[in-house]
Amino acid sequence: MKGALITSDLARLLQAFFCQRLIQQRNVSHQTVCSYRDTFRLFLRFAEQQLGKSAAKMDLVDINASLVLAFLDDLESQRHNCIRSRNARLAAIRSFMHYSALLKPEALAVIQQVLAIPLKRFDRPLVKYLTQMEMQAILEAPDLLSWSGQRDQVLLATLYNSGGRVSEIIELRRANFDKNSWQAVCLHGKGRKKRVIPLWKRTTNLLKTWSAKIGLDPQQPIFP
Template sequence: MQSFFTEHLTQQRAMSPRTVATYRDAFVLFLDFAVMHLHKQPTTMRLQDITPTLILAFLDHLERDRGNAVRTRNARLAALRAFLKFAGHRDVDALHVVEQALGVPMKRFERPMLGFLSREEMLAIIGKPGPSWTSQRDHLL
Protein backbone atom coordinates (compact mmCIF):
# COMPACT_ATOMS: atom_id res chain seq x y z
CA MET A 1 0.00 0.00 0.00
CA GLN A 2 2.91 2.30 0.71
CA SER A 3 4.20 2.04 -2.88
CA PHE A 4 0.68 2.76 -4.12
CA PHE A 5 0.74 6.14 -2.42
CA THR A 6 4.41 7.06 -2.72
CA GLU A 7 5.16 5.80 -6.23
CA HIS A 8 2.01 5.12 -8.16
CA LEU A 9 -0.21 8.06 -7.24
CA THR A 10 2.39 10.77 -6.81
CA GLN A 11 5.10 9.84 -9.33
CA GLN A 12 3.49 7.72 -12.05
CA ARG A 13 0.01 9.21 -12.12
CA ALA A 14 1.12 12.69 -10.93
CA MET A 15 -2.02 13.20 -8.86
CA SER A 16 -2.43 16.37 -6.87
CA PRO A 17 -1.72 16.32 -3.13
CA ARG A 18 -5.42 16.86 -2.46
CA THR A 19 -6.39 13.80 -4.48
CA VAL A 20 -3.78 11.72 -2.68
CA ALA A 21 -5.15 12.99 0.64
CA THR A 22 -8.67 12.04 -0.42
CA TYR A 23 -7.51 8.54 -1.34
CA ARG A 24 -5.68 8.31 2.00
CA ASP A 25 -8.84 9.29 3.89
CA ALA A 26 -10.83 6.68 1.97
CA PHE A 27 -8.33 4.00 2.99
CA VAL A 28 -8.31 5.06 6.62
CA LEU A 29 -12.09 4.69 6.69
CA PHE A 30 -12.01 1.40 4.80
CA LEU A 31 -9.30 -0.13 6.97
CA ASP A 32 -11.08 0.93 10.17
CA PHE A 33 -14.25 -0.68 8.84
CA ALA A 34 -12.41 -3.84 7.74
CA VAL A 35 -10.73 -4.21 11.14
CA MET A 36 -14.15 -4.20 12.82
CA HIS A 37 -15.68 -6.68 10.37
CA LEU A 38 -12.77 -9.04 9.72
CA HIS A 39 -11.26 -8.84 13.23
CA LYS A 40 -7.82 -8.58 11.64
CA GLN A 41 -5.21 -5.90 11.86
CA PRO A 42 -4.40 -4.08 8.61
CA THR A 43 -0.92 -5.60 8.60
CA THR A 44 -2.38 -9.13 8.45
CA MET A 45 -4.98 -8.43 5.74
CA ARG A 46 -4.52 -9.84 2.27
CA LEU A 47 -6.08 -8.96 -1.05
CA GLN A 48 -8.25 -12.05 -0.71
CA ASP A 49 -9.91 -10.38 2.29
CA ILE A 50 -11.19 -7.51 0.15
CA THR A 51 -14.32 -9.15 -1.16
CA PRO A 52 -17.26 -7.54 -2.93
CA THR A 53 -19.34 -8.27 0.17
CA LEU A 54 -16.93 -6.33 2.37
CA ILE A 55 -16.77 -3.44 -0.08
CA LEU A 56 -20.57 -3.24 -0.37
CA ALA A 57 -20.93 -3.36 3.41
CA PHE A 58 -18.38 -0.53 3.69
CA LEU A 59 -20.21 1.58 1.10
CA ASP A 60 -23.54 1.00 2.86
CA HIS A 61 -21.89 2.00 6.13
CA LEU A 62 -20.73 5.26 4.54
CA GLU A 63 -24.23 6.17 3.43
CA ARG A 64 -26.25 4.84 6.34
CA ASP A 65 -24.06 5.40 9.39
CA ARG A 66 -21.82 8.27 8.33
CA GLY A 67 -24.49 10.08 6.29
CA ASN A 68 -22.31 10.43 3.19
CA ALA A 69 -23.90 11.35 -0.11
CA VAL A 70 -23.82 9.03 -3.10
CA ARG A 71 -21.09 11.11 -4.74
CA THR A 72 -18.86 10.72 -1.68
CA ARG A 73 -19.57 6.99 -1.63
CA ASN A 74 -18.58 6.73 -5.29
CA ALA A 75 -15.40 8.72 -4.66
CA ARG A 76 -14.39 6.28 -1.91
CA LEU A 77 -15.13 3.39 -4.25
CA ALA A 78 -12.97 5.00 -6.94
CA ALA A 79 -10.06 5.11 -4.49
CA LEU A 80 -10.53 1.43 -3.65
CA ARG A 81 -10.73 0.53 -7.35
CA ALA A 82 -7.54 2.41 -8.13
CA PHE A 83 -5.72 0.49 -5.41
CA LEU A 84 -7.16 -2.85 -6.51
CA LYS A 85 -6.07 -2.27 -10.11
CA PHE A 86 -2.59 -1.38 -8.90
CA ALA A 87 -2.47 -4.42 -6.61
CA GLY A 88 -3.72 -6.71 -9.37
CA HIS A 89 -0.73 -5.78 -11.50
CA ARG A 90 1.63 -6.48 -8.61
CA ASP A 91 0.07 -9.75 -7.39
CA VAL A 92 -1.05 -11.87 -10.32
CA ASP A 93 -2.11 -14.70 -7.98
CA ALA A 94 -4.84 -12.47 -6.54
CA LEU A 95 -6.07 -11.30 -9.94
CA HIS A 96 -9.31 -13.30 -9.73
CA VAL A 97 -10.16 -11.84 -6.33
CA VAL A 98 -9.31 -8.34 -7.57
CA GLU A 99 -11.53 -8.75 -10.63
CA GLN A 100 -14.45 -9.76 -8.41
CA ALA A 101 -13.91 -6.76 -6.16
CA LEU A 102 -13.66 -4.45 -9.17
CA GLY A 103 -17.12 -5.65 -10.17
CA VAL A 104 -18.76 -3.55 -7.45
CA PRO A 105 -20.66 -0.90 -9.42
CA MET A 106 -20.83 2.81 -8.83
CA LYS A 107 -24.18 3.89 -7.47
CA ARG A 108 -26.34 5.95 -9.77
CA PHE A 109 -27.71 9.25 -8.56
CA GLU A 110 -29.95 11.91 -9.96
CA ARG A 111 -28.32 15.10 -11.01
CA PRO A 112 -30.16 18.15 -9.76
CA MET A 113 -32.25 19.97 -12.30
CA LEU A 114 -30.77 23.30 -13.27
CA GLY A 115 -33.01 26.18 -12.38
CA PHE A 116 -33.41 29.50 -14.06
CA LEU A 117 -33.61 33.10 -12.97
CA SER A 118 -36.86 34.98 -12.80
CA ARG A 119 -37.18 38.26 -14.68
CA GLU A 120 -36.67 40.23 -11.48
CA GLU A 121 -33.51 38.27 -10.61
CA MET A 122 -32.10 38.80 -14.12
CA LEU A 123 -32.78 42.53 -13.97
CA ALA A 124 -31.14 42.71 -10.55
CA ILE A 125 -27.99 41.12 -11.98
CA ILE A 126 -27.94 42.99 -15.27
CA GLY A 127 -29.10 46.33 -13.97
CA LYS A 128 -30.04 49.23 -16.18
CA PRO A 129 -27.92 49.91 -19.24
CA GLY A 130 -25.64 52.89 -19.24
CA PRO A 131 -25.47 55.48 -22.01
CA SER A 132 -22.52 53.84 -23.81
CA TRP A 133 -22.94 51.57 -26.79
CA THR A 134 -21.16 48.64 -25.11
CA SER A 135 -23.34 48.90 -22.03
CA GLN A 136 -26.48 48.75 -24.16
CA ARG A 137 -25.04 45.82 -26.14
CA ASP A 138 -24.22 43.93 -22.94
CA HIS A 139 -27.70 44.63 -21.61
CA LEU A 140 -29.25 43.28 -24.80
CA LEU A 141 -27.15 40.11 -24.64
Protein backbone atom coordinates in the same frame (compact mmCIF):
# COMPACT_ATOMS: atom_id res chain seq x y z
CA MET B 1 3.73 1.49 9.64
CA LYS B 2 7.19 -0.14 9.46
CA GLY B 3 5.86 -3.18 11.29
CA ALA B 4 2.89 -3.33 8.93
CA LEU B 5 5.17 -3.38 5.92
CA ILE B 6 6.90 -6.48 7.28
CA THR B 7 3.78 -8.47 8.24
CA SER B 8 1.23 -7.58 5.55
CA ASP B 9 1.28 -7.72 1.78
CA LEU B 10 -1.69 -5.31 1.84
CA ALA B 11 0.45 -2.74 3.65
CA ARG B 12 3.25 -3.14 1.13
CA LEU B 13 0.82 -2.71 -1.75
CA LEU B 14 -0.76 0.36 -0.19
CA GLN B 15 2.63 1.98 0.36
CA ALA B 16 3.63 1.27 -3.23
CA PHE B 17 0.26 2.53 -4.48
CA PHE B 18 0.58 5.89 -2.73
CA CYS B 19 4.33 6.49 -3.00
CA GLN B 20 5.06 5.01 -6.42
CA ARG B 21 1.80 4.87 -8.38
CA LEU B 22 0.04 8.06 -7.28
CA ILE B 23 2.97 10.33 -6.44
CA GLN B 24 5.92 9.21 -8.58
CA GLN B 25 4.28 7.70 -11.65
CA ARG B 26 1.02 9.63 -12.02
CA ASN B 27 2.04 12.78 -10.09
CA VAL B 28 -1.53 13.31 -8.94
CA SER B 29 -2.55 16.44 -7.06
CA HIS B 30 -2.26 16.84 -3.31
CA GLN B 31 -6.06 16.88 -3.08
CA THR B 32 -6.31 13.48 -4.80
CA VAL B 33 -3.73 11.95 -2.46
CA CYS B 34 -5.60 13.31 0.56
CA SER B 35 -8.93 12.00 -0.75
CA TYR B 36 -7.51 8.52 -1.34
CA ARG B 37 -5.79 8.57 2.06
CA ASP B 38 -9.06 9.41 3.80
CA THR B 39 -10.83 6.62 1.91
CA PHE B 40 -8.39 4.00 3.12
CA ARG B 41 -8.40 5.32 6.66
CA LEU B 42 -12.15 4.80 6.78
CA PHE B 43 -12.04 1.50 4.91
CA LEU B 44 -9.29 -0.07 7.01
CA ARG B 45 -11.01 0.89 10.25
CA PHE B 46 -14.19 -0.70 8.96
CA ALA B 47 -12.31 -3.79 7.78
CA GLU B 48 -10.68 -4.21 11.20
CA GLN B 49 -14.12 -4.32 12.82
CA GLN B 50 -15.54 -6.71 10.25
CA LEU B 51 -12.58 -9.10 10.04
CA GLY B 52 -11.52 -8.98 13.67
CA LYS B 53 -7.86 -8.32 12.92
CA SER B 54 -5.63 -5.31 12.57
CA ALA B 55 -4.85 -3.71 9.24
CA ALA B 56 -1.20 -4.65 9.78
CA LYS B 57 -2.16 -8.33 9.47
CA MET B 58 -4.49 -8.07 6.49
CA ASP B 59 -3.66 -9.47 3.08
CA LEU B 60 -4.99 -8.36 -0.28
CA VAL B 61 -7.32 -11.38 -0.51
CA ASP B 62 -9.11 -10.11 2.61
CA ILE B 63 -10.37 -7.18 0.56
CA ASN B 64 -13.16 -9.03 -1.21
CA ALA B 65 -16.35 -7.78 -2.84
CA SER B 66 -18.52 -8.59 0.19
CA LEU B 67 -16.34 -6.46 2.46
CA VAL B 68 -16.25 -3.55 0.03
CA LEU B 69 -20.02 -3.65 -0.49
CA ALA B 70 -20.59 -3.70 3.27
CA PHE B 71 -18.28 -0.68 3.60
CA LEU B 72 -20.20 1.21 0.91
CA ASP B 73 -23.51 0.42 2.59
CA ASP B 74 -22.08 1.61 5.92
CA LEU B 75 -21.03 4.91 4.35
CA GLU B 76 -24.60 5.59 3.29
CA SER B 77 -26.55 4.15 6.22
CA GLN B 78 -24.31 4.97 9.20
CA ARG B 79 -22.16 7.90 8.05
CA HIS B 80 -24.98 9.35 5.92
CA ASN B 81 -22.70 9.95 2.94
CA CYS B 82 -24.36 10.99 -0.30
CA ILE B 83 -24.08 8.79 -3.39
CA ARG B 84 -21.37 11.05 -4.84
CA SER B 85 -19.19 10.48 -1.77
CA ARG B 86 -19.91 6.76 -1.86
CA ASN B 87 -18.84 6.60 -5.50
CA ALA B 88 -15.67 8.61 -4.79
CA ARG B 89 -14.66 6.10 -2.09
CA LEU B 90 -15.33 3.21 -4.43
CA ALA B 91 -13.29 4.87 -7.20
CA ALA B 92 -10.29 5.08 -4.85
CA ILE B 93 -10.58 1.40 -3.92
CA ARG B 94 -10.97 0.37 -7.56
CA SER B 95 -7.89 2.37 -8.53
CA PHE B 96 -5.91 0.53 -5.87
CA MET B 97 -7.23 -2.81 -7.06
CA HIS B 98 -6.29 -2.07 -10.69
CA TYR B 99 -2.74 -1.36 -9.53
CA SER B 100 -2.63 -4.45 -7.29
CA ALA B 101 -3.66 -6.69 -10.18
CA LEU B 102 -0.33 -5.94 -11.84
CA LEU B 103 1.67 -6.93 -8.77
CA LYS B 104 -0.46 -9.77 -7.39
CA PRO B 105 -1.88 -11.72 -10.35
CA GLU B 106 -2.57 -14.66 -8.05
CA ALA B 107 -5.29 -12.54 -6.41
CA LEU B 108 -7.05 -11.71 -9.69
CA ALA B 109 -10.20 -13.64 -8.79
CA VAL B 110 -10.77 -11.49 -5.71
CA ILE B 111 -9.68 -8.31 -7.49
CA GLN B 112 -12.04 -8.83 -10.42
CA GLN B 113 -14.99 -9.24 -8.07
CA VAL B 114 -14.21 -5.88 -6.46
CA LEU B 115 -13.70 -4.21 -9.83
CA ALA B 116 -17.10 -5.50 -10.92
CA ILE B 117 -18.86 -3.39 -8.28
CA PRO B 118 -20.54 -0.58 -10.25
CA LEU B 119 -20.77 3.06 -9.37
CA LYS B 120 -24.21 3.89 -8.06
CA ARG B 121 -26.48 5.93 -10.28
CA PHE B 122 -28.12 9.07 -8.91
CA ASP B 123 -30.32 11.89 -10.08
CA ARG B 124 -28.55 15.16 -10.75
CA PRO B 125 -30.67 17.90 -9.16
CA LEU B 126 -31.10 21.26 -10.84
CA VAL B 127 -28.47 23.62 -9.48
CA LYS B 128 -30.14 26.38 -7.48
CA TYR B 129 -28.78 29.82 -6.77
CA LEU B 130 -29.10 32.64 -4.26
CA THR B 131 -30.60 35.98 -5.11
CA GLN B 132 -28.43 39.07 -4.84
CA MET B 133 -30.21 40.05 -1.60
CA GLU B 134 -29.68 36.58 -0.12
CA MET B 135 -26.01 36.66 -1.00
CA GLN B 136 -25.65 40.14 0.48
CA ALA B 137 -27.18 38.87 3.72
CA ILE B 138 -24.56 36.11 3.85
CA LEU B 139 -21.72 38.58 3.25
CA GLU B 140 -22.99 40.77 6.09
CA ALA B 141 -23.44 37.86 8.52
CA PRO B 142 -19.85 37.55 9.92
CA ASP B 143 -19.04 39.47 13.10
CA LEU B 144 -16.71 42.23 11.87
CA LEU B 145 -15.62 43.04 15.43
CA SER B 146 -13.65 39.77 15.53
CA TRP B 147 -10.56 38.76 13.55
CA SER B 148 -12.18 35.55 12.32
CA GLY B 149 -15.32 37.41 11.31
CA GLN B 150 -13.32 39.84 9.18
CA ARG B 151 -11.50 36.91 7.58
CA ASP B 152 -14.75 35.09 6.88
CA GLN B 153 -16.32 38.08 5.18
CA VAL B 154 -13.39 38.41 2.78
CA LEU B 155 -13.35 34.62 2.23
CA LEU B 156 -17.06 34.57 1.37
CA ALA B 157 -16.71 37.59 -0.93
CA THR B 158 -13.79 35.95 -2.77
CA LEU B 159 -15.69 32.68 -3.06
CA TYR B 160 -18.77 34.47 -4.42
CA ASN B 161 -16.80 36.64 -6.84
CA SER B 162 -14.56 33.90 -8.26
CA GLY B 163 -16.96 30.95 -8.33
CA GLY B 164 -14.08 28.83 -7.05
CA ARG B 165 -14.36 25.57 -5.17
CA VAL B 166 -14.00 25.69 -1.41
CA SER B 167 -10.72 23.73 -1.64
CA GLU B 168 -9.35 26.27 -4.14
CA ILE B 169 -10.25 29.27 -1.98
CA ILE B 170 -8.91 28.02 1.34
CA GLU B 171 -5.54 27.17 -0.26
CA LEU B 172 -5.00 30.63 -1.73
CA ARG B 173 -1.66 32.36 -1.05
CA ARG B 174 -0.55 35.93 -1.64
CA ALA B 175 1.26 34.69 -4.74
CA ASN B 176 -2.10 33.72 -6.27
CA PHE B 177 -3.15 37.35 -6.56
CA ASP B 178 -2.23 39.99 -9.12
CA LYS B 179 0.85 41.40 -7.36
CA ASN B 180 -0.34 44.11 -4.98
CA SER B 181 -3.34 45.28 -7.00
CA TRP B 182 -5.59 42.40 -5.84
CA GLN B 183 -7.61 42.83 -9.04
CA ALA B 184 -7.34 39.19 -10.16
CA VAL B 185 -6.82 35.77 -8.61
CA CYS B 186 -5.28 32.62 -10.08
CA LEU B 187 -7.15 29.48 -9.03
CA HIS B 188 -5.70 25.96 -9.23
CA GLY B 189 -8.49 23.52 -10.07
CA LYS B 190 -8.84 19.81 -10.71
CA GLY B 191 -6.27 18.25 -12.98
CA ARG B 192 -3.84 21.10 -12.21
CA LYS B 193 -5.85 23.42 -14.41
CA LYS B 194 -5.30 27.10 -13.71
CA ARG B 195 -7.63 29.98 -14.42
CA VAL B 196 -7.35 33.69 -13.74
CA ILE B 197 -10.49 35.40 -12.46
CA PRO B 198 -10.90 39.22 -12.45
CA LEU B 199 -12.22 40.59 -9.16
CA TRP B 200 -14.83 43.24 -8.55
CA LYS B 201 -13.77 46.52 -6.98
CA ARG B 202 -15.57 45.68 -3.73
CA THR B 203 -13.75 42.35 -3.44
CA THR B 204 -10.44 44.02 -4.27
CA ASN B 205 -10.94 46.61 -1.53
CA LEU B 206 -11.80 43.94 1.02
CA LEU B 207 -8.68 41.96 0.09
CA LYS B 208 -6.44 45.02 0.30
CA THR B 209 -7.71 45.82 3.79
CA TRP B 210 -7.42 42.21 4.90
CA SER B 211 -3.91 41.74 3.46
CA ALA B 212 -2.55 44.31 5.93
CA LYS B 213 -3.54 41.96 8.78
CA ILE B 214 -1.61 38.90 7.59
CA GLY B 215 2.01 38.10 6.74
CA LEU B 216 3.86 39.48 3.74
CA ASP B 217 5.45 36.24 2.55
CA PRO B 218 4.26 35.25 -0.98
CA GLN B 219 3.31 31.81 0.42
CA GLN B 220 1.32 33.32 3.27
CA PRO B 221 -2.18 31.77 3.32
CA ILE B 222 -4.77 34.43 2.62
CA PHE B 223 -7.33 32.82 4.94
CA PRO B 224 -5.39 31.26 7.83
